[in-house]
Structures are given as structure tokens and as C-alpha cells.
Amino acid sequence: MKVLVPVKRVIDYNVKVRVKADQSGVDLANLKMSMNPFDEIAVEAAVKMKESGKATEVVIVSVGPAQALDTIRTALAMGGDRGILVKVEGPVEPLAVAKLLKAICDEEKPGLVLTGKQAIDSDANQTGQMLAALLGWGQGTFAHSLELSDGTIKVAREIDGGLQTVSLKLPAVVTTDLRLNQPRYASLPNIMKAKKKPVAEKSPGDLGVDVTPRCKVLKVAEPAKRAGGVKVKTVAELVDKLVEAGVVT
Amino acid sequence: MTALVIAEHDNKTLNDATAKTVTAAALVSSPVHILVAGQDCAAVADAAAKIAGVEKVLLADDALYARMLAENMETLILGHADTYDAILAPATTTGKNYLPRVAAKLDVPQISEIIAVVSPDTFERPIYAGNAIETVQAPPGKKIITVRTTAFKAAATGGNARVEMISTATDPGLSRFVDENLSKSERPDLTSAKIVISGGRGLGSAENFKLLDQIADRLGAAVGASRAAVDAGYLPNDFQVGQTGKAVAPDLYLAIGISGAIQHLAGMKDSRVIAAINKDSEAPIFQIADYGLVADLFQAIPELNDEIAKRGIGQKA
Numbered sequence: 097m098k099v100l101v102p103v104k105r106v107i108d109y110n111v112k113v114r115v116k117a118d119q120s121g122v123d124l125a126n127l128k129m130s131m132n133p134f135d136e137i138a139v140e141a142a143v144k145m146k147e148s149g150k151a152t153e154v155v156i157v158s159v160g161p162a163q164a165l166d167t168i169r170t171a172l173a174m175g176g177d178r179g180i181l182v183k184v185e186g187p188v189e190p191l192a193v194a195k196l197l198k199a200i201c202d203e204e205k206p207g208l209v210l211t212g213k214q215a216i217d218s219d220a221n222q223t224g225q226m227l228a229a230l231l232g233w234g235q236g237t238f239a240h241s242l243e244l245s246d247g248t249i250k251v252a253r254e255i256d257g258g259l260q261t262v263s264l265k266l267p268a269v270v271t272t273d274l275r276l277n278q279p280r281y282a283s284l285p286n287i288m289k290a291k292k293k294p295v296a297e298k299s300p301g302d303l304g305v306d307v308t309p310r311c312k313v314l315k316v317a318e319p320a321k322r323a324g325g326v327k328v329k330t331v332a333e334l335v336d337k338l339v340e341a342g343v344v345t
Numbered sequence: 346m347t348a349l350v351i352a353e354h355d356n357k358t359l360n361d362a363t364a365k366t367v368t369a370a371a372l373v374s375s376p377v378h379i380l381v382a383g384q385d386c387a388a389v390a391d392a393a394a395k396i397a398g399v400e401k402v403l404l405a406d407d408a409l410y411a412r413m414l415a416e417n418m419e420t421l422i423l424g425h426a427d428t429y430d431a432i433l434a435p436a437t438t439t440g441k442n443y444l445p446r447v448a449a450k451l452d453v454p455q456i457s458e459i460i461a462v463v464s465p466d467t468f469e470r471p472i473y474a475g476n477a478i479e480t481v482q483a484p485p486g487k488k489i490i491t492v493r494t495t496a497f498k499a500a501a502t503g504g505n506a507r508v509e510m511i512s513t514a515t516d517p518g519l520s521r522f523v524d525e526n527l528s529k530s531e532r533p534d535l536t537s538a539k540i541v542i543s544g545g546r547g548l549g550s551a552e553n554f555k556l557l558d559q560i561a562d563r564l565g566a567a568v569g570a571s572r573a574a575v576d577a578g579y580l581p582n583d584f585q586v587g588q589t590g591k592a593v594a595p596d597l598y599l600a601i602g603i604s605g606a607i608q609h610l611a612g613m614k615d616s617r618v619i620a621a622i623n624k625d626s627e628a629p630i631f632q633i634a635d636y637g638l639v640a641d642l643f644q645a646i647p648e649l650n651d652e653i654a655k656r657g658i659g660q661k662a
């Protein structure tokens with residue numbers, strides 16, 4: 097079974113972004129970029145399937161600028177077999193990403209697509225679900241653990257009330273949550289090897305998808321600032337303050 | 346035209362995320378209809394009919410919807426989508442699961458987790474873990490929206506909508522419910538509690554988390570956790586507050602042994618009052634806490650419990 101893993105190049109999760117003074121967006125210039133953390137978890141899950149003989153090939157796909165190639169290389173260093181870069185400058189909405197991935201799935205015919213549950217930049221949490229719908233496949237979102245057997249996959253999902261397990265007919269789309277695994281660090285030899293793994297480049301035109309954004313971002317603003325900073329010396333003083341604020345009675 | 350809100354429920358009771366979503370929906374389009382999809386859930390439909398401003402409740406009562414599986418919800422909602430110019434769901438794990446499927450099939454971009462309706466086609470939503478607020482205008486046509494319910498007040502009750510049974514769609518046969526392992530708690534729900542007490546890695550063990558129980562019980566508070574605490578197995582996943590967990594906005598958020606990483610702040614910084622106890626005076630949580638106490642939590646928590654008891658706090662509720 098072939099497993100397809102879409103990975104997004106995003107701002108590193110340790111970096112705090114700043115809004116541009118003209119409110120046209122956030123300033124990403126010279127900031128550290130990394131693979132979306134949920135996608136690292138997806139790559140790890142796919143590579144584990146290959147190591148245990150359940151997957152035959154792990155194909156990494158990224159939609160983004162030329163630098164997204166670095167993100168693909170990182171995934172290849174973790175154990176992916178080959179990459180596909182769909183080169184697009186500028187923002188691509190989840191629906192457009194889903195359409196591009198659908199076109200790639202039509203060609204590649206994977207048995208499973210593993211995406212992250214959410215990109216930590218746009219916080220959309222849509223792409224995997226949209227892809228599943230466009231393909232007419234089942235989905236297991238927010239995966240906590242997986243159990244692959246012949247023709248089906250059981251997914252324990254992290255839901256608001258706890259865990260829910262569903263069984264999906266393959267092919268299917270699974271989106272990863274934090275507890276699914278602990279992604280590995282790529283070793284230096286594997287980073288070197290990854291440089292030689294094949295990466296194909298495509299354009300949205302090749303895939304017949306119009307990626308022009310449909311929504312208009314009118315403004316990107318700083319969130320309301322909290323004053324904060326008052327220190328209390330004792331527990332009793334803390335309780336005084338909470339009573340004064342009227343939040344405990 | 347009309348807005349459709351998809352109800353959040355457990356087949357028995359209507360979750361108040363629904364009434365909050367109705368408030369957002371009414372700002373987008375009115376009147377508002379509610380779709381209740383479930384099994385043996387007539388009581389939920391009756392509760393939905395009592396939300397003020399709701400004109401009609403559609404009830405799809407069938408085993409197919411018992412767990413609101415995304416694939417089944419997709420076909421059900423699509424069958425009724427024509428009538429509506431906006432479809433909204435709460436941004437719960439249920440809403441986030443099915444609504445993007447509907448959007449994709451309608452070829453409409455979904456606007457996720459809105460926190461404000463600026464005008465019927467323009468919305469505010471947090472991005473980059475809440476470090477920026479995006480104002481986004483949806484294209485003409487249907488609006489598909491999930492709603493961060495902590496940002497909207499629940500619509501009042503007192504309505505008297507009619508309930509209409511609707512026919513169910515066919516089974517897409519793509520997924521099957523296997524089982525569920527839900528956290529049982531007598532405490533209020535994390536996302537709607539007035540007080541939330543959250544613990545982090547500083548608590549050190551699942552056993553130590555019980556230190557928070559007495560205070561939580563006295564105050565009628567919900568208990569929450571940081572990702573580090575959940576990853577370490579101190580509490581189940583559904584306790585996680587943050588960018589990729591639950592968003593909460595209680596009157597009081599008490600953060601204990603939590604450093605205050607941006608991913609955690611994203612889920613709680615809209616709380617009215619934030620108090621923090623941490624032994625590290627440099628912990629970032631203190632930059633946003635209204636009241637910060639630099640102390641060892643193993644000393645401070647028992648003291649806090651005693652202080653609350655001594656003053657009879659919580660007993661007046």
C-alpha cells in the first residue's frame with residue numbers, strides 16, 4: 097500500500113509572529129520556517145507503517161514556494177521515499193490544497209493519505225476532511241492511534257469528550273493529533289541520503305486546479321493586549337484579589 | 346434567506362454550543378433553522394425549538410446519525426444545503442469533522458473558528474495561535490462557517506419553533522463507529538465553566554493532579570491541562586486547553602505549574618481574569634496573568650484550599 101503525506105512549510109512553532117504595521121499580514125521575513133508539527137507526526141506514522149511492512153512506499157507532497165522543497169527533504173530524511181512539490185507562490189486556501197491533493201491522488205492512487213489535523217499558521221483544520229470528501233473516502237480525524245488491517249483502518253480519535261474509535265474502509269484519509277507518536281529526528285546520514293531521493297515538480301496548471309484565493313483578507317491585526325503583571329506575595333493576597341475582582345464568591 | 350445551524354448534542358441533551366452558534370448565525374443570515382441529526386434525539390429537537398429566534402428545527406432521527414459520523418453528516422447536510430445561504434456549526438471536534446466535507450462538496454471555502462461577525466460576509470478569526478486576528482471576507486454565495494463558541498453569548502430561550510422530521514440520506518458506507526471512551530465527570534464542561542483550574546507539567550504526576558480536585562469541587566470549577574500534562578498522561582486528551590486543544594474563556598482561569606507557551610495562551614487568554622501560580626518568576630504566564638504568585642505549587646495549593654474553605658468561598662453559589 098502506498099501512503100501519501102502532505103506536508104506544509106510553516107513558521108516554526110517556537111517563533112512568535114508579529115503583525116505588519118500596515119495590517120496587511122504577518123511579517124515572516126527572516127523567521128525560522130519548519131514543517132508543520134502535525135505533519136511531522138503524519139510522516140512518522142507513515143514511515144512506521146513502511147518499517148513494519150504495512151506500507152510499500154511513502155510519498156511526500158507539499159504545496160508552496162520553492163523553499164517548500166526543504167520541507168519535503170526533511171520528510172524524506174525521516175524516511176519518505178520520494179517527493180512531489182506543487183509550486184505556488186503566495187497563500188493557497190485549504191480548498192485549493194485539497195483539490196491539488198485530489199488530483200495527485202487520482203494519479204498516485206494511494207491506499208491511505210495521512211495529513212496533519214491543522215496547520216499552525218492558518219489554524220484552518222480543513223484540508224484532510226475536504227480531501228476525503230472530494231475523493232469520496234472515509235476519514236479519521238484527530239488520530240490518537242491507528243490499527244491497520246486488510247482493507248480497513250481503525251482510528252481512535254481525540255474528541256471533545258475523550259476518545260472515539262471508528263473503522264474506515266480503505267482508501268481513507270487520516271489526520272494526526274499530538275498523541276499519535278513522537279516524530280524522530282533525521283540522522284545526518286539520512287539527511288545526506290534524502291538529497292538524492294527524487295522530487296518531482298508540478299504546477300497547479302499541470303493538475304488542472306485554479307488556486308486563486310477566493311476569500312479576501314481585509315486586515316490582519318494584533319489581538320487585544322492584556323495588561324497582566326501584578327504579582328501577589330501570598331495565597332491570602334491572591335484570594336483577596338480574586339474576591340475583589342468578583343470572580344469567586 | 347436563511348441560516349442553518351447544525352446542533353451539537355449527545356442524543357439526550359442539547360449542548361449550549363448550539364445556542365451560541367445561533368447567535369453568530371443570526372448575524373450572518375436570518376431566520377435561523379437548526380438541524381438536529383442523531384438517534385432517538387427528539388428531546389434534543391424540542392430543546393432546540395425553544396431557542397429564541399429559531400424558526401424551524403429539522404430533525405433527522407436515524408441510527409446513521411447516532412454518532413454524527415462525518416461521512417453520514419455530509420450527505421445529510423448536502424441534501425438540504427440548497428435552501429440555505431449560510432451553514433454554521435460550532436467549532437467542536439464534531440463540527441470540525443463534518444463541515445469541511447460539506448464545504449468541499451459545495452465548492453465553497455470554509456471560514457474556520459470565527460470570533461466575530463463584522464458583516465454578513467466578513468468575519469474575524471484568530472490565526473498563528475491567536476497572535477494575529479484576521480478579518481476575512483468570504484466570496485459571494487453560500488457561507489460555510491465554524492464558530493468559536495466562547496466568543497458568542499448563547500441565544501436566549503423562549504422560542505417556540507416547529508419541529509419537522511426530515512428524511513434521511515443513504516448510508517455512504519465509508520466508516521463505522523466502533524466504540525467510545527468518554528471521560529466521566531461531575532464537573533462543569535471545560536468550555537462553558539465559569540472557573541477553570543488548569544495544571545501543567547509542574548504538577549508532576551496524575552496523582553498530584555488530584556490536589557486540584559478539592560479546590561475545583563469547592564469552586565464548581567472545571568479542570569484543564571496543558572499539552573505537556575496530557576502528553577505525560579496526567580489527564581486524558583480532552584482536558585487540553587490551547588491552540589490545538591480547547592478554547593476556553595471563563596471568568597477565572599487559574600494556571601498552576603504551566604509555563605505559558607503561546608500554544609497554551611491561544612486557548613485561554615480571552616478569560617476575564619487570569620491568575621497563575623508558578624515557582625519560576627520568569628515564566629511567560631506571568632506576562633498575561635492579572636495576578637501572579639511565585640510559589641511552589643505543592644505548598645500553595647493546600648494553602649489555597651484552606652484559604653477558600655476558611656472564607657466560605659464557593660459555598661454561596
Ligand SMILES: Cc1cc2nc3c(=O)[nH]c(=O)nc-3n(C[C@H](O)[C@H](O)[C@H](O)COP(=O)(O)OP(=O)(O)OC[C@H]3O[C@@H](n4cnc5c(N)ncnc54)[C@H](O)[C@@H]3O)c2cc1C
Nearest residue numbers: 545546547571572573587588589590602604608609624642
Ligand atoms: C503543534 C503544537 C501544538 C501544541 N498545542 C498545545 C495546546 O493546545 N495546549 C498547550 O498547552 N500546549 C500546546 N503545545 C505545547 C506547548 O508548546 C508547550 O510545550 C506546553 O504548553 C508546555 O506545557 P507546561 O506549561 O505544562 O510545561 P512546561 O513548559 O514544562 O512548564 C512547566 C511549568 O511548571 C513550573 N513548575 C514546575 N514545578 C513547579 C512547582 N513545584 N511549583 C510551581 N511551579 C512549578 C515550571 O516553572 C514551568 O513554568 C503545542 C505544541 C505544538 C508543537
Ligand SMILES: Nc1ncnc2c1ncn2[C@@H]1O[C@H](COP(=O)(O)O)[C@@H](O)[C@H]1O
Nearest residue numbers: 102103159211212214215220221222223
Ligand atoms: N500547502 C500545503 N501543502 C501540503 N499540505 C498541506 C498544505 N496545507 C495544508 N496541508 C495539509 O493539511 C493539513 C491541515 O491543514 P489546514 O487545513 O490548513 O489546517 C496540514 O497539516 C497538512 O498535512
